[in-house]
Amino acid sequence: MPRATLELVAARAGVSRQTVSNVLNSPQLVAAETAERVRAAIEELDYRPHLAARQLRTRRSHVLGLRVPPVVDGINGAVLDRFLHAVTEQAQERGYRILLYAAPDVDEVEIAQYDELLETADLDGFVLNNIRLGDTRTSWLTERGVPFVTFGRPWGAQGAHPWVDVDGAAGVRLATEHLLGLGHRRIALLGWPQDDVVGTDRRRGWVDAMTAAGWTEDQLLGMQTLQRDGVEVGVSATHRLLADVGPTAIVAVSDSLALGASVALRAVADPPAVIGFDDTPVAAAVDLSSVAQPLVEAAEHAVSLLLSRLDGDGTHLVEQHRLLTPHLVVRGSSRPPAR
Amino acid sequence: MPRATLELVAARAGVSRQTVSNVLNSPQLVAAETAERVRAAIEELDYRPHLAARQLRTRRSHVLGLRVPPVVDGINGAVLDRFLHAVTEQAQERGYRILLYAAPDVDEVEIAQYDELLETADLDGFVLNNIRLGDTRTSWLTERGVPFVTFGRPWGAQGAHPWVDVDGAAGVRLATEHLLGLGHRRIALLGWPQDDVVGTDRRRGWVDAMTAAGWTEDQLLGMQTLQRDGVEVGVSATHRLLADVGPTAIVAVSDSLALGASVALRAVADPPAVIGFDDTPVAAAVDLSSVAQPLVEAAEHAVSLLLSRLDGDGTHLVEQHRLLTPHLVVRGSSRPPAR
DNA sequence: GGCGAGGGTTTGATCGTTCCAAGGACTGGC
DNA sequence: GCCAGTCCTTGGAACGATCAAACCCTCGCC
Structure with missing residues (x-):
């Protein structure tokens, strides 16, 4: 036929x-x-x-670009995994499809990809998912009027664009308050270095909850470690905390660090409680409480914002964004303090 | 301009x-x-x-379809994650791009997607990654002459098509021989049910290595559990093995099961060695030895097979396939037997 | 009764590429 | 000096959709 x-x-x-x-x-x-x-x-x-025929005439492909980042650690990759699926499903429901592109972590190379994809394939928009402070990709796209959303806030004062993000501070506050509610007082933090905006945001949740519980900012400075991400790092940092702070509970800004803590605590009698961040499969597997990002919801809003710009009636509200609140998944590592 | x-x-x-x-x-x-x-x-x-113009004329999109499966357990999702990245990169290097589509685990729905994608978007081919015994998707595609590769063997006698797979039996044999080399004799298996072809294949590696070491098939029947996948299942099955078999080492056909074993063994003095399968981030995180699939290589071959059919000079060798050998990643859980 | 308005439908041109059949230039052989 | 053959180039048509403008009614109004 x-x-x-x-x-x-x-x-x-x-x-x-x-x-x-x-x-x-x-x-x-x-x-x-x-x-x-x-x-x-x-x-x-x-x-x-036939979409190609339509595209040739209208210059619209009904396809959105999404980057598959280089696989690094694998633990956090699981987050992207779920986001990817949710985005694909959402887009599909609304008559759009997702095209993948690979690019190393170099802005210029990725920008060259944008250029190529826009010119040869008429991509209608992009979903970015790991923006940094002073990102040149977002400004390139903005200059050219290319529609895009980011999963993650533009931390700098760089031009506004639609974004979706999860409130890291609220998540860590939730975790800290949960521990306070269990009767913990001396709760230490496994954080990321100060130049990391995401880590700094998450740390704030801990600071807020702890100061509300009576600690001073000065005291808190002595109850934290701020280091880069990784399981190994988590192990050594936890040993340090045990020696210097003697916490009854530890809040970590990532599951990698939290997992490191769990490992370090294995040999300890009456181990402190531990809570991680991201609710990765690893956390579920080792019975670690963790803060879960609402990824499906995030994907829904990301696609919505992007498509409202694309299919919208001209009243494109450029500065739309959405900050989602994560929730806490309580597991076995949420122990009450030893008496 | x-x-x-x-x-x-x-x-x-x-x-x-x-x-x-x-x-x-x-x-x-x-x-x-x-x-x-x-x-x-x-x-x-x-x-x-301009690709759309070319496509309109030639009926070739230079785009390949890839399914993002529903996220289930998350642990094994990491495998697909790396495969996805590798496939994207490979395809891109050869002038093809990857388009995602979401479909539930129902063949007919997925087939409807094929139909749609082929008709409206002229997809050049598909990469399937979770084929089952008696899969109707592969036969549908074959009937229509649509090029595709599968990551995973067609286990039944269903029509031949290009595929890439990893030799599960070889992987488990590697793990078992490694344990034998460490001095273990009584090595138990955490397997999957008999109706699972992949699990049966992996089990064979254990059987082969063990019979070579002097055990009889009958004896081995008493040294295994065959259950569905999952961490919880791994925990309970391990308890049973400890009571009934008293192994000095345990080989599992998945990291989920192996993780369950690790958890169950935490309270045990002189715990048996454990080895998992898939080398997921979880395994790395909890210092679990595991069999690693060469995913990048698998992706390379998958793309190669597909493109040789697409860009080939007519001599399309339909029945090409490739079986890759995994390797063992040795970590802390590879303990020698307690004396 | 003629004329303008406007809803509903048709017509011809167009997007950028490849296919096709025919045209042109150059070489070598007789 | 002509012709065949080779090699390269050319212009027109086609792919399947949308855009823009023209067209044809019917209706209401003066």
């Missing part, structure tokens, strides 16, 4: 090409009766529009 | 459209000198062909 085209459908319904096209794209222009007849013809011939 | 087109480049180089097209697609048809001139013009105008 040959491919059904607009022409064929038109002939079958006894109308012109354009009318068939209108039935699909601008139904309000077509008389109800005619539309009905056309729809029947479409059905009979199992007609589906 | 307006978009550069073939026409524009042709004018600039003082030749016709077709000649420019030939320079790009059939260079052997064009005189060297002319080609040089054309290439210069392309360079100057920063010309890049």
Whole structure:
């Protein structure tokens, strides 16, 4: 059976090409009766529009670009994994598809990819997921008027654009308050270095909850370690905390660090409670409490923001964004303090 | 600056459209000198062909379809994650891109997606990654002559098609021999149910290594548990093995099961050695030895097989396939037997 | 009764590429 | 000096959709 085209459908319904096209794209222009007849013809011939032809004319591909980042540690990769799935599903439901592209962690290379994809494939927009302070990718895209959303806030004062993010401070505050509620007082933090904006944000949740519980900022400075991410780092940092601080509970800004803590605590009698961040499979596997990001929700909003810009009625509210609140998944590592 | 087109480049180089097209697609048809001139013009105008236009004419999109499966357990998701990245990178290097589609675990729904993608987007081929015994998707694709590769063997006698897979039996044999080499004799297996072909294959590696070491098949039947995947299952099954078999080492057919074993063994003095399968981030995190699948290599071959069919010179060797051997990643859980 | 308005439909051109059949230049042989 | 053959180039048509403008009614109004 040959491919059904607009022409064929038109002939079958006894109308012109354009009318068939209108039935699909601008139904309000077509008389109800005619539309009905056309729809029947479409059905009979199992007609589906050829996207490349449409794209050639309209310069719209109905495809969104998404980067698959180089696999690094693997633990946090799981986060992206779920986000990826949710984004794909959301986009699909709304008539868009997701095209992957690989790029190393170098802005210029990634920008070259944008250029290529826009020029040759007419991508309609991008979803970025690991923006940094002073990111040159976002400004490049903004300058060119390319629609995009980021999963992650633009931390600097760089131009505004739509974004979705999860409130890290709120998440860590939740975790800390949960531990306070269990009766813990001396709660230490495994944080990231100060130049990391995400880590600094998450740390704030701990600071807020702890100061509300009576600690002073000065005291807290002595109850934390700020180091880069990693299981090994978590192990050594925890040993230090045990020696210097003697905490009854530890809050970590990542599951990697929290896992390191669990490992370090294995040999300890009456081990402190531990809570991680991201609710990765690893956390579930080792019975570690963790702060869970609402990734499906994040993906929904990301796609919504992007498509409202794309399909919107011109009133594109450029500065839209959404900050989501994570929730705490309580597991075995949420022990009450030893008496 | 307006978009550069073939026409524009042709004018600039003082030749016709077709000649420019030939320079790009059939260079052997064009005189060297002319080609040089054309290439210069392309360079100057920063010309890049518009894929939709090409696609409209040739019915080839240079895009491959890849499914993002529903996120289930998360531990094994990490495997797909790395595969995904590798496939994207490989495809990109060879001038193809990866388009994602989401589908639930229902063949008919997925097939409907194929139909849609082929008809509306001219996808050139598919990469499938979770084929089952008696899969209807592969036969549908085969019937229609749609190029595809699977990551995973077609276990049944169903029609042959290109595939790439990792030799699970070899992997488990490697693990078992490693343990034998450490001095273990009584090595138990945490397996999957018999109706699972992958699990059965992996089990065979254990059987082979163990019989070579002097055990009889009958004896081995008493040294295994065959259950579905999961951390919880691993915990309870391990308790049973400890009571009934008293092994000095345990080989598991997945990291989930192996992790369950590690958890169950935490309270045990002189715990048995444990080895998992898949080398997921979880394994690395808890210092668990594990069999690693060569995913990058698998992706390379998958893309190669698919593209040789697509770009090949007609001599498409339909029944190509590749079985890769995994390697063992030795970590702390590879303890020698307690004396 | 003629004229303008406007809803509904048709017509022809167009997007950028490749296919096709035919045209032109150059070489070598007689 | 002509012709065949080779090699390269050329212009027109086609892919399947949308855009823009023209067209044809019917209706209401003066």
